[in-house]
Amino acid sequence: MLTQPCTPPRSAAKLGHVTSKLPHRRTRRFSHAPWLLFCAAAAASCGAPAAEPRAAPSSVLLVTIDTLRADRLGCYGHTRAHTPNIDGLATRGVRFERALSVAPLTFPAHVSLMSGTIPPHHGARDNGVFRAVEELDLLAEVLRETGLRTAAFTAAFVLDSQFGLDQGFEEYGDVPQRVMHPKGMLEHRSAAEVNAEAFAWLNTLDESEPFFLWLHYFEPHLPYPPPNERPAALRDHPYDAEVSNADRALGQVLARLEELGRGEETLVVLTSDHGESLGEHGEASHSFFVYQAVLHVPLIFSHASLPAGSTVSSNASLVDVMPTLLELLEIEGPPLPPPARSLAASVRGAASTASSPPPPVYFESLNSLLNYGWAPLQGVTLGDDKYIRAPRAELYDIARDPAELSNLLATDAERARALEEMLVALLAANPGREGAERELSDSDRVRLAGLGYTGAASPAVTENTLADPKDGIERVRKEELILELFNAGRHAEGVGVLRELLEGDPANPVFNSRFGFVQLMQGRFDEAIPYLERSIENGYRVAENVTNLALCFLYTQRLDRARTVFEEALAINAKYLPALFGLAQVHVGQGDPDAARDRLDELLGLWRGGEDPIIAQARQLLATLPR
Known part of the structure; x- marks a missing residue:
C-alpha cells in the first residue's frame, strides 16, 4: 500500500511558457547585471597561463553527484579515493578548490545551480514543499532557445518534474515512485538506470545537433548498500565506495560521448548539490548545519579549449555556474542579481582584471x-572568513x-x-x-x-x-538512530527511542509523523490517528504523511473521512500513487465503480515500468470492477 507513483518524462508540450520569455542569443560577449559591492577585501587572483584560443564548446554535459564532499575525491587530496574519471576531468580541465553550495539540501541547491540565483531570490528553501517558479530563467530554457537539444535524467524524487526544474528540457527523466520506507526516504534509482535513459536519448540525436544533457547521480547519499556489494578495498568505507560507483557511471558516459564522436565538442561540468557531515559537529548526514563538510563541493570545467590541469583558488558558488557556462558557450544570458558572476575568465586561465572585489558567497x-x-x-563566506547567523x-x-x-x-x-x-x-x-x-x-x-x-x-x-x-542536534541524531534501527529490523528499540523523543518534544511534527507511521505499520490504526493528525496540524503537510492518515481512516471503514483526506493528499501531490489507489478503494467501498475506475486509470497512466507491487494490486482491483 505504501508505494509511490511513477512519473513519465516531460515532453516539449509542457514548455509553452518558455517562448514567452525574452529570447537569448549566441554572442561574443556575455552580459549580466553587475553584482553589488559588498566589501573592501582584495580580489583573489588565480589561474594558469592563458592557453591558445580554441573553438568554444557547442554541447554541455552537466553532472551533479548528490551528497558529494569535495575532499573525498582524489583530485581534492583524498588518498583513499578511487575516482579516476573525475580526477581525469580535473587533469584535462579546470578545478575550483573552494566551491561552495548555497544550501545542504538537494532541491534549493539545484534551483540555484540552474537559475544563478540564491534561495532568498528564487524562493525554494527546502525539499518537497517548494518549486522552481516559471518566472525564473533556467539554464535549460536559455540553452534550448539558442538551439540546443535538452534532456535531464535524475536519480531522486526530490528533483521530480512536478517541482519545476523540468522547465526548458525537451525530455525530463523522473524517478519512479516506489516503496515509501519507514524513515521517509525519498525514492531514488541507480546511476546505471540514469545512464541507460541518457544513452537512449543521445542515440536519438543527429550528430550535428548541439545538446545540453544534465545527469544527476544519487550514489553517495544514504542509505548505503551492504558490505558485500562494495569493492573489497572500500568494504569498510561505504561513503567512499558509493563515490567510486558514481565515478564509474560518469566514466561510462564520457566513453559513450567519445564513441558517438561528441567528446571533443562537449564541455563537461562536474559538481554536487552539497556534501555530507559524516559525523562532524554531531551531524550524521546533511541538511541541518551549514559547516564546510556540507557546503564544500567539487566544481570542475573540462574542455579542450580550457587550460588543462589548472586550479582556481578563490571562492566560488553554485550560482556562478550558470553565468560561467553561458559565457564559455558564447551565449548571452539573462540579468542576474548579486552575488552571481561569471568566472569564465578564471576558467580560461586569465588573470583577474576585476576592478572591484568579489562578493561574499551566500x-x-x-x-x-x-x-x-x-x-x-x-x-556568508568572504575569503577565509565565514559567518553564520x-x-x-x-x-x-x-x-x-x-x-x-x-x-x-x-x-x-x-x-x-x-x-x-x-x-x-x-x-x-x-x-x-x-x-x-x-x-x-x-x-x-x-x-x-x-x-x-x-x-x-x-x-x-x-x-x-x-x-x-546547535542545541537540538542530539534530538536529530536520535531520530537518525531510529531510522537506522528500523532499517535493521530492530523495531522495538526504534519505538523506544521515538517515545523518548516525543516525551521531550510532544508537539514536534516530525516525531509525531514517525510514531504515527510505526503504529500504522503495526496495524494500530486508531492509535496512529492522533499522532498523524498532530503532525499535520503542526506543519508536516507532505503527501506521504497525509496519505498515512487517510489509510488509517480507510482501514477503520470511516470512508467519508478517508476520502476527504486522500483528496487533501492529492492536492499536495497529484501524482502520489498510494493516495490514488486509496481513493479508488474508497470509491469501491462507497459503491461508485466509475469513480474508482477513473482513479485506477489515472494511476496506471503514471506508471513508467519496472517492478511495483501496487501496480499489480491496482490491476487486480480494476479487473473486479463492473463495466
Whole structure:
C-alpha cells in the first residue's frame, strides 16, 4: 500500500511558457547585471597561463553527484579515493578548490545551480514543499532557445518534474515512485538506470545537433548498500565506495560521448548539490548545519579549449555556474542579481582584471525552522572568513580552522558585524518570489513571514525567540538512530527511542509523523490517528504523511473521512500513487465503480515500468470492477 507513483518524462508540450520569455542569443560577449559591492577585501587572483584560443564548446554535459564532499575525491587530496574519471576531468580541465553550495539540501541547491540565483531570490528553501517558479530563467530554457537539444535524467524524487526544474528540457527523466520506507526516504534509482535513459536519448540525436544533457547521480547519499556489494578495498568505507560507483557511471558516459564522436565538442561540468557531515559537529548526514563538510563541493570545467590541469583558488558558488557556462558557450544570458558572476575568465586561465572585489558567497539552511520550529541558519563566506547567523552566531577562519572548531566571534566581533552587514545587504538585493511554496502549513507561513523569509533582509532571526539548532542536534541524531534501527529490523528499540523523543518534544511534527507511521505499520490504526493528525496540524503537510492518515481512516471503514483526506493528499501531490489507489478503494467501498475506475486509470497512466507491487494490486482491483 505504501508505494509511490511513477512519473513519465516531460515532453516539449509542457514548455509553452518558455517562448514567452525574452529570447537569448549566441554572442561574443556575455552580459549580466553587475553584482553589488559588498566589501573592501582584495580580489583573489588565480589561474594558469592563458592557453591558445580554441573553438568554444557547442554541447554541455552537466553532472551533479548528490551528497558529494569535495575532499573525498582524489583530485581534492583524498588518498583513499578511487575516482579516476573525475580526477581525469580535473587533469584535462579546470578545478575550483573552494566551491561552495548555497544550501545542504538537494532541491534549493539545484534551483540555484540552474537559475544563478540564491534561495532568498528564487524562493525554494527546502525539499518537497517548494518549486522552481516559471518566472525564473533556467539554464535549460536559455540553452534550448539558442538551439540546443535538452534532456535531464535524475536519480531522486526530490528533483521530480512536478517541482519545476523540468522547465526548458525537451525530455525530463523522473524517478519512479516506489516503496515509501519507514524513515521517509525519498525514492531514488541507480546511476546505471540514469545512464541507460541518457544513452537512449543521445542515440536519438543527429550528430550535428548541439545538446545540453544534465545527469544527476544519487550514489553517495544514504542509505548505503551492504558490505558485500562494495569493492573489497572500500568494504569498510561505504561513503567512499558509493563515490567510486558514481565515478564509474560518469566514466561510462564520457566513453559513450567519445564513441558517438561528441567528446571533443562537449564541455563537461562536474559538481554536487552539497556534501555530507559524516559525523562532524554531531551531524550524521546533511541538511541541518551549514559547516564546510556540507557546503564544500567539487566544481570542475573540462574542455579542450580550457587550460588543462589548472586550479582556481578563490571562492566560488553554485550560482556562478550558470553565468560561467553561458559565457564559455558564447551565449548571452539573462540579468542576474548579486552575488552571481561569471568566472569564465578564471576558467580560461586569465588573470583577474576585476576592478572591484568579489562578493561574499551566500549559504543557508531552513531545515531546522521548517521541520523542527528552531531558528534557521544563514551566512556568508568572504575569503577565509565565514559567518553564520544564528541565536549564537559563529565566525571562523576556514583557512586556519577548516574543521570549524574555534568560534572567533567573541574575539573579533567587529569582523562578524561587517559580515552581518554584508548578509543584510545581500538579502536586501534578493527580494522573495511569490508562488515558490508548493504546500506550506499556516504555521510555517507565519514563521517565514515573521522572520523575514519572504525575502526581507530583516535580521530578526538573530533574536532569541527560537532555539539554536546547535542545541537540538542530539534530538536529530536520535531520530537518525531510529531510522537506522528500523532499517535493521530492530523495531522495538526504534519505538523506544521515538517515545523518548516525543516525551521531550510532544508537539514536534516530525516525531509525531514517525510514531504515527510505526503504529500504522503495526496495524494500530486508531492509535496512529492522533499522532498523524498532530503532525499535520503542526506543519508536516507532505503527501506521504497525509496519505498515512487517510489509510488509517480507510482501514477503520470511516470512508467519508478517508476520502476527504486522500483528496487533501492529492492536492499536495497529484501524482502520489498510494493516495490514488486509496481513493479508488474508497470509491469501491462507497459503491461508485466509475469513480474508482477513473482513479485506477489515472494511476496506471503514471506508471513508467519496472517492478511495483501496487501496480499489480491496482490491476487486480480494476479487473473486479463492473463495466
